[in-house]
Amino acid sequence: MNIDHDLATETCEACRKDAPRLTAQQIETLLVEVPGWQWKKAEGIDRLEKEYAFSNFLTALAFTNKVGEMAEKRDHHPDILTSWGRVKLTWYTHAIGGLHRNDFRCAAASDQLYNG
Numbered sequence: 001m002n003i004d005h006d007l008a009t010e011t012c013e014a015c016r017k018d019a020p021r022l023t024a025q026q027i028e029t030l031l032v033e034v035p036g037w038q039w040k041k042a043e044g045i046d047r048l049e050k051e052y053a054f055s056n057f058l059t060a061l062a063f064t065n066k067v068g069e070m071a072e073k074r075d076h077h078p079d080i081l082t083s084w085g086r087v088k089l090t091w092y093t094h095a096i097g098g099l100h101r102n103d104f105r106c107a108a109a110s111d112q113l114y115n116g
């Protein structure tokens, strides 16, 4: 299938409470564009989750801070679990209790920060 956009460089839109959640079909289609990201439902909320590997705590922390800066710029924020050699990111949209295209944009942008 032809992909005529780049999720990582798309601007996040302000998320309104009445924005529609992505449907299962839309999620499946977008997941193809963000390899390694898992679609998980927790506490009734669809989420995107990925764990990144690092060689120590400081490099994991540096990535955490880069993601934090990106999240602030986009006004869209992940759950972050930083551990020795690992960072787990979880993206979902609080305002709608589910997944929005913004979450895929931020997942793709996170990958770009990891891959340099």
Ligand SMILES: C[C@H](O)[C@H](O)[C@H]1CNC2=NC(N)=NC(=O)C2=N1
Pocket (backbone or CB within 6 Å): 015, 075, 076, 077, 078, 091, 092, 093, 094, 095, 096
């Ligand atoms: C007021 C502010 O724009 C909102 O609270 C933003 C902040 N960051 C956010 N991050 C995420 N993941 N979901 C939101 O709904 C959200 N809302």
